[in-house]
Amino acid sequence: MARRRLNLRPRKAVPGAMNQTETAYLEEVLGKDPTVVEARFEAVTLRLAKATAYRPDFYVLRKEGLFAVALELHEVKGGWVDAKSRTKIKVAAALFPEIRFFWIVGKKLSKKRLRELGDAAPLSGWEWKTEEIEP
Secondary structure, X not given: OOOOOOOOOOOOOOOOOOOHHHHHHHHHHHOOOOOEEEEEEOOOOEXXXXXXXXOOOEEEEEEEOOOEEEXXXXXXXXXXXXXXXXXXXXXXXXXXXXXXXXXXXXXXXXXXXXHHHHHHOOOOOEEEEEEEEOO
């Protein structure tokens, strides 16, 4: 019988393609929010310095009032957060105070945790924590 080898190398992100957390956020949060007029994945890139750019995960137009819309940029992470990403969004918020920046951390709940929560469990099976980054 042949031995099965485990691939222990981390999976590389595919540029321009959403990961599992980003897909769930788009479908479960942005897709169900009636105030969201438009949401695009990696639609804008902000220049932060000469050789530094920041591309947020989602460009969101949100209806505010009868005729106004607000521009928001959302960064979605799946639990593990690197300092570089956190620093870039803070710098971007300081450079572009007219745009609202949000840091979202999504966590897929285990089957055990969903059973423990019972009726209080989210239907999607995801738990979202949202933080607005102030300029």
